[in-house]
Amino acid sequence: MTTTAEPTTEPTSGGGGTPLIELKNVGKSYGNIIALSGINLRVGAGEVTGVLGDNGAGKSTLIKIMAGLHQQTEGELLVDGVDTKFSSPKDALEQGIATVYQDLAVVSLMPVWRNFFLGQELRKKGFLRQLDANAMRATTKEELHKMGIDLPDVDAPIGSLSGGQRQCVAIARAIFFGARVLILDEPTAALGVKQSGMVLRYISAAKEQGFGVVFITHNPHHAYMVGDHFVLLNRGKQKLDCKYDEISLDDLTKEMAGGDELDTLTHELRR
Structure with a gap:
């Protein structure tokens, strides 16, 4: 039975130490x-590293490189300080780098526990190797509870959960199966305030437990609430790279919105 992998690197919220990635x-x-x-x-x-940018900024390409779907054509990708090349997403997962995509890749009609173990089911010993449903139910409930998610019924179809609950289940699943780095693809894009x-x-809880988080978003307010470090992409290039205490929310929002371009547009519209 797979158990939760504890991060092996000491937290580096101050930016010191060897990065996980x-x-x-x-x-x-x-x-x-x-x-x-x-x-x-x-x-x-x-640490939570917020990667911001509008549509077409290059966020999806960046995700694919870190997730092992694509290889970069220049530069280096280091894991624990070691130059690494991923040939597939499986390689990234084996290094503890898990990506939770916006569509979540869940089967809506299946219960929560089946989705939690989807593709990595536990089986009973013996000739028939039947699914160990009871063990998977108990493990799912326990792991969700550890991360502060209290679902009354893990037999409920995952499609009946709210968008936020489904996101949290997907993140908890990634952690349980060995993730040290969580790459979250626009996890709040289609969600309401609550x-x-x-x-x-949940992102904050993962950070406090020592996991590294890459929070991909186009929402500077959400990024600023949990982020320690911010990278802003614009048309495939890095426009901004700063820590939390080096920038205000207003300035981050202004940079995200276009900075001087936004001031020019405002002046034109107010004439």
Whole structure:
């Protein structure tokens, strides 16, 4: 039976120590199209790195590189300080890097516990190797409870849960199966205020337990609530790289909205 992997690196909320994952001058081209160029990013244990950007900024390409779906065409990707090349998402998972995509890849009509163990089911000993449903139910409830998620019925279809609850189940699943770094793809994009708050609390809980989190979002308010470090992408390039105490929410929002371009537009519309 797989057990939760505890992070092996001491928390580095101050930015010191060896990052769990680091990108150095990473770029990605598809033929003549440059999707990313000169990206530098580091994620330490016990840190949330917010990666912000509008549609087309390069966030999806960045996710695919860190998740092992694509290899960069330039630069280095380091895991625990070691230059690493992922040939598949399985390679990334074996290094403890798990990605929770926006669509979650859940089977809506299946119960919560079946989705929690989807593809990695526990089986009873013996010739028939039947599914150990009781063990999976108990483990699912226990692991969700550890992370502050109290579901009254893990037999309920996962599609009956709120969007925030489904996100939290997916994150808890990734942690249980060995993640040290969580890459979260727009986890609050389609959620209301209350459900977004649930996910943000969960991100904060994961950070406090020593996990590294890459929080991909286009919402600077959400990023600022939990982030320790912010990277802003714009048309495939890195526009901003700063720590929490180096920027205010207003300035982060302004940079995200276009900075000087937004001031020019406001002046034009107010004339």
